[in-house]
Amino acid sequence: MMIAIDRGRSHGLGELSDLLLAAGVAPVGEVVQQRSEPDPDRYFGRGKLEVLAEQVARSGANLIACDDELAPRQERSLEKLLGLPVIDRTAIILDIFASHANSSEGKLQVELAQLEYNLARMRGLWTHLERLGAGIGTRGPGESQIETDRRLARDRIASLRRKIDGVERTRRVMRKRRERSELPQVALAGYTNAGKSSLLGALCECPVQVGDRPFHTLDPLTRSFEYDGGRFLLTDTVGFIEKLPHQLVDAFRATLEETVLSDVLLIVVDSSGGDERMQLELDASETVLRDIGADDKPRVTVLNKIDLLSPSQREELRFAWPTAVQVSARTGEGIPRLKDAIREVVESGMEPVDLLVPYSEGSRLSELHEIALGLSRIDEPGGVRVSARLPAGQVHRFADLAV
Ligand SMILES: Nc1nc2c(ncn2[C@@H]2O[C@H](COP(=O)(O)OP(=O)(O)OP(=O)(O)O)[C@@H](O)[C@H]2O)c(=O)[nH]1
Numbered sequence: 001m002m003i004a005i006d007r008g009r010s011h012g013l014g015e016l017s018d019l020l021l022a023a024g025v026a027p028v029g030e031v032v033q034q035r036s037e038p039d040p041d042r043y044f045g046r047g048k049l050e051v052l053a054e055q056v057a058r059s060g061a062n063l064i065a066c067d068d069e070l071a072p073r074q075e076r077s078l079e080k081l082l083g084l085p086v087i088d089r090t091a092i093i094l095d096i097f098a099s100h101a102n103s104s105e106g107k108l109q110v111e112l113a114q115l116e117y118n119l120a121r122m123r124g125l126w127t128h129l130e131r132l133g134a135g136i137g138t139r140g141p142g143e144s145q146i147e148t149d150r151r152l153a154r155d156r157i158a159s160l161r162r163k164i165d166g167v168e169r170t171r172r173v174m175r176k177r178r179e180r181s182e183l184p185q186v187a188l189a190g191y192t193n194a195g196k197s198s199l200l201g202a203l204c205e206c207p208v209q210v211g212d213r214p215f216h217t218l219d220p221l222t223r224s225f226e227y228d229g230g231r232f233l234l235t236d237t238v239g240f241i242e243k244l245p246h247q248l249v250d251a252f253r254a255t256l257e258e259t260v261l262s263d264v265l266l267i268v269v270d271s272s273g274g275d276e277r278m279q280l281e282l283d284a285s286e287t288v289l290r291d292i293g294a295d296d297k298p299r300v301t302v303l304n305k306i307d308l309l310s311p312s313q314r315e316e317l318r319f320a321w322p323t324a325v326q327v328s329a330r331t332g333e334g335i336p337r338l339k340d341a342i343r344e345v346v347e348s349g350m351e352p353v354d355l356l357v358p359y360s361e362g363s364r365l366s367e368l369h370e371i372a373l374g375l376s377r378i379d380e381p382g383g384v385r386v387s388a389r390l391p392a393g394q395v396h397r398f399a400d401l402a403v
Pocket residue numbers: 191192193194195196197198199209210211212213214215216217218238239240304305306307308327328329330331
């Protein structure tokens with residue numbers, strides 16, 4: 001049974017329902033209360049709790065799933081009043097992350113997020129396990145936690161942090177290497193399941209792991225593509241959602257840094273869900289980007305999955321989102337136009353240069369070929385005359401060659 005507070009700008013419980021299905025739980029109904037804030041002790045008001053108890057009895061539900069993160073106190077009193085395990089949005093999302101984490105980095109980050117969540121409610125989740133047997137919540141840090149006291153959990157958190165720091169260092173070295181290559185770095189960002197990984201595959205023409213479920217991708221992946229003589233690095237990372245639990249944002253700091261440190265963002269939206277849904281996806285992305293400090297980046301808004309739209313729907317979208325690029329990662333439609341848009345945004349951060357490169361400085365000429373966009377060259381007696389656009393930060397390195 002799903003429960004939620006409608007604060008007057010609710011988007012319904014479709015998202016919670018998707019999350020539950022992804023966690024292997026089938027929703028049987030919902031009870032929503034209209035009020036500005038949840039009751040601090042019991043989440044719902046007394047009257048609504050009675051309605052909920054009736055609905056639970058009628059539907060045979062064996063789990064309560066709340067669309068908000070519950071305070072441990074709210075969770076406990078709901079459990080006591082209803083006689084059923086209660087799980088909140090954060091625990092559900094953590095559970096999905098736990099079941100999708102494959103890499104050691106992903107597993108460390110998820111375990112850290114879960115421990116931080118559980119530390120506040122040392123009993124909460126574990127009593128569910130005992131009552132439910134298996135299912136949601138069991139893919140946690142391990143049953144030994146049931147007996148573990150807070151001190152042990154804190155020690156484990158500290159040790160996880162150290163390990164993640166180690167991973168972060170390795171990631172930083174890899175990033176340095178990429179930065180030294182001085183290629184423009186583009187990051188995919190956006191709502192989970194919007195098709196970010198599919199777009200990486202379509203743009204870079206490489207195999208990718210995609211799945212029709214939330215949070216399929218947890219580990220960053222970087223590939224490159226060439227367009228019009230320029231090479232671009234493209235990174236795919238973890239997807240966003242409304243109210244992405246802060247424990248996850250904290251634990252995935254290293255992963256999200258790929259987004260923070262890129263030059264350009266591709267904000268990917270699933271265009272097939274209608275206006276309201278697109279706006280929700282964009283708002284959710286914006287909130288996470290603000291949280292991680294990446295909301296000031298140059299960006300291209302990408303409306304994906306247009307293969308699912310009729311010509312008139314596409315036309316309406318063009319009218320409503322005139323600067324967004326419509327694409328289909330599936331059919332490849334719009335991909336050249338997207339590459340063009342990426343190049344344009346990258347170039348707007350570049351400066352035009354006119355250089356004369358002496359024939360004795362061949363290595364600098366090849367370096368220019370690497371990092372410049374729109375390069376044209378004429379052989380002259382004194383060397384190669386080059387006009388091109390360079391990343392603004394690189395122009396000074398070639399100042400001695402300027403004509
Ligand atoms: N019809 C259609 N389906 C698409 C398109 N792009 C992606 N999909 C499907 O949408 C689902 C999600 O695609 P992904 O590429 O895994 O999405 P994602 O944004 O990487 O999702 P997460 O990594 O889970 O956050 C998959 O089932 C894809 O096959 C498209 O252009 N058209």
